Amino acid sequence: ENESSNGTSSLNEVKECVSIPSPDSTSTIQSSNEEEIDAKVIGQLRTYIFTIATMYKDNPFHNFQHATHVTMSVVKLMS
Numbered sequence: 629e630n631e632s633s634n635g636t637s638s639l640n641e642v643k644e645c646v647s648i649p650s651p652d653s654t655s656t657i658q659s660s661n662e663e664e665i666d667a668k669v670i671g672q673l674r675t676y677i678f679t680i681a682t683m684y685k686d687n688p689f690h691n692f693q694h695a696t697h698v699t700m701s702v703v704k705l706m707s
Contacts, residue, residue, distance in 0.1 A: 680692070
């Protein structure tokens with residue numbers, strides 16, 4: 629988990645919008661709009677995000693953490 633200088637992580641910010649189960653969870657979960665998300669879909673999403681995260685270069689600014697902050701900011705602005 630990538631922590632920022634203030635000790636928070638991108639995952640903590642995402643948890644505000646989407647309920648993310650622990651890595652060992654196998655049950656279904658519900659998102660903030662009360663739709664059930666199957667554990668298989670959660671696994672696929674985690675793999676997809678992990679793949680994208682590993683493609684970012686080790687850059688002090690335009691990195692995966694910055695991309696998640698920008699994404700969450702856009703989500704908040706549009707909601």
